[in-house]
Amino acid sequence: MGSRCVKFGVIALILTGHWKFNMAPHSKxxxxxxxxxxxxxxxxxxxxxxxxxxxxxxxxxxxxxxxxxxxxxxxQNRPRHGRPKKLSARAQRHIQRLSLGNRRTGAASIAAEVEGVGGQPVSALTIRRTLHQIGLHGCRPRRKPLLKMMHKKARKQFAEDKQTKNMDYWNHVLWSDETKINLFGSVGVKRVWREYKDKCVLPTVKHGGGSVMVWGCVSAASTGELQFIEGTMNANMYCDILKQSMFPSLRRLGRRAVFQHDNDPKHTSKTTTALIKKLRVKVMDWPSMSPDLNPIEHLWGILKRKVEECKVSNIHQLRDVVMEEDSSGNL
CATH class of the missing domain: 1.10.10 (Arc Repressor Mutant, subunit A)
Structure with missing residues (x-):
């Protein structure tokens, strides 16, 4: 009975980490x-x-x-070969084909399929190491707009039509877009040199804490006036913005001015089309699903970073900071 208690005591010390083995250290x-x-x-x-x-x-x-x-x-020491590889060259090629055939297949699924073919048990860790050796690493997929073949052809045609345009043409283009500016937190990806401290945490609140929608325009000469969008913007509200902010900015560019907006339904509605025709505005043909072609996206990024630096706490402060940054001419 006594020896059994001693054994249980030794096991308990080992499991709790209070028992330390006096192992000889490896010499250099x-x-x-x-x-x-x-x-x-x-x-x-x-x-x-x-x-x-x-x-x-x-x-x-x-x-x-x-x-x-x-x-x-x-x-010199003799070469140390180590443990032989568990997977043969053929099995490694099979793993590579599986991963390249469907890049969303997980390591555990590949391991199960390899084991089913060869009969040899393989762990998910072995699969990951094999993929790392051939340059494949697991990461989050990039999020991009879904482009169909018709979208790709339209973008290519847009590039071919515009590649012969000189700088004088682009200097007379008025770019426009809408964007959402969050009160709390950033839309983009933030990275920190991580440490488990409060300053390395990006705080969040339920429902995002609120946001404002703004419409803006920009040309090579200057930026236009920002317009806040209350509620959901429809075609009538968009026409009011065009008359109040877009048209004055467009007239400053002269007779060769070209207006750009995307193919949002309120931009292509009958009401908007009739107003643009009445104002005799020349509109640039714009391919669908092409937000990355609009240079105003860079301006939105600058504005959001400046707003984030101000650390606003409510919607009223957010609106004031946006208007202040717009009127300061720093954008």
Missing amino acids: ELSEDLKKRIVALHKDGLGYKKIAKTLKLSCSTMVKTIQRFNRTGST
């Missing part, structure tokens, strides 16, 4: 210069103990070094 491998010096001193007639005392090393190290030299004629 000798450099090649030091090994050659040991061999040279031994050839000069010095014994193991005297060499160990001179170089402040153990006698067993002297013996092993000199015996290796006498046996192999060299002080």
Whole structure:
């Protein structure tokens, strides 16, 4: 009974981490210069103990070094092959084909399929290591607009039509777009040199804390007046923005001015089309699903970063900061 209690006590100490094994530490491998010096001193007639005392090393190290030299004629260690690979070259090629055939297949699913074909159990960790060796690493997919073939052809046609335009043409283009500016938190991806402290945490609140929608326009000459959008914008509200903000900015660009907006339904509605025709505004043909072609996106990024630096706490402050940044001319 007593011996059984002792065994349970020892196991408990090991599991709780209170039992420490006195294992011999691994000695540091000798450099090649030091090994050659040991061999040279031994050839000069010095014994193991005297060499160990001179170089402040153990006698067993002297013996092993000199015996290796006498046996192999060299002080270098034999190549260490390690454990042989579990997967054959054929299995590795099979894993590569599976991952490239469907890049969303997880390591566990690939491991199960490889085991089903070869009959050899393979862990998900082995699959990941194999994929890392061929340059494939798991990461989050980039989020991009869904482009169909018709969208790709339209974008290509847009590029071909505009590649011959000179700078004088682009200087007369008025770019426009709407964007949402959040009160709390950032829309973009933020990275920190992580440490478990409050300053490395990006706080969030329920429902995002509120936001404002704004419409803006920009040309090579200057930025236009920002317009806040109350509620959901419809075609009538958009027409009011065009008359109040867009048309005055467009007239400043002269007769060759070209207005750009995307293919949002309220932009292409009958009401909007009739107003643009009445104002005699020349509109640029714009391919669908092409937000990345609009240079105003860079301006929105600058505005959002400046707003975030001000650390506003309510919607009224957010509106004031947006108007202040717009009127300051820093955008």
